[in-house]
Amino acid sequence: MANILIGTCGWTDRALLASGWYPPGHRDTEGRLRHYATRFPLVEADSPYYALPTPRTTTHWAERTPDGFRFDVKAHSLLTGHPTRPSALPEDLRGHPRDDALLTELWTRYAAALDPLRRAGRLGTLLFQYPPSLTPGPAAETFIRAARERARDWPFAVEFRNPAWWHSARTLPFLTDLGATAVSVDAPTLPPTPLVT
Numbered sequence: 001m002a003n004i005l006i007g008t009c010g011w012t013d014r015a016l017l018a019s020g021w022y023p024p025g026h027r028d029t030e031g032r033l034r035h036y037a038t039r040f041p042l043v044e045a046d047s048p049y050y051a052l053p054t055p056r057t058t059t060h061w062a063e064r065t066p067d068g069f070r071f072d073v074k075a076h077s078l079l080t081g082h083p084t085r086p087s088a089l090p091e092d093l094r095g096h097p098r099d100d101a102l103l104t105e106l107w108t109r110y111a112a113a114l115d116p117l118r119r120a121g122r123l124g125t126l127l128f129q130y131p132p133s134l135t136p137g138p139a140a141e142t143f144i145r146a147a148r149e150r151a152r153d154w155p156f157a158v159e160f161r162n163p164a165w166w167h168s169a170r171t172l173p174f175l176t177d178l179g180a181t182a183v184s185v186d187a188p189t190l191p192p193t194p195l196v197t
Helices: 014-018 029-039 055-063 100-119 138-150 171-178
Strands: 007-009 042-045 070-074 123-130 156-160 180-182
Touching (some): 138 171, 156 171
Parallel strands (some): 070 123, 156 180
């Protein structure tokens, strides 16, 4: 039987911070992550969805967590086709046209940012959460395959927010062919039955 790791979506969630869960002396950035890692073996780092971390930041993440701890890292919004504010891009890329060259450069920086986690043995799965606007079909599959190719050496998980994906007979074979994990979401518009890939 496989081990199941349990964690939360981030260690800086507003509700978690307001709950008093972090003890005195562990409420700064470093202390929160260190404390979190004593209670959970896994966390979904969702901040890279909003802004790319620097390799220095992820080096700190690795240093502040014990051996065996894992970060499942959410892909940046632009890499998944979400609308992306210019301020969410690195400053030198904000005026760049939204084209393949921008996606390639953003992917390169995302991979470089995750490299300290990979080298430390802390990188879990890359989570690609696709927007409701991404409907099933050949164009969407090509877009997802391109992301998978960029992430070919890393575990890859896909979360679809458009319910049509979960009702399509093509989805399971498609994800299986990609070697991708299907991420099930608890949402009223999405089916509760997960796909096993």
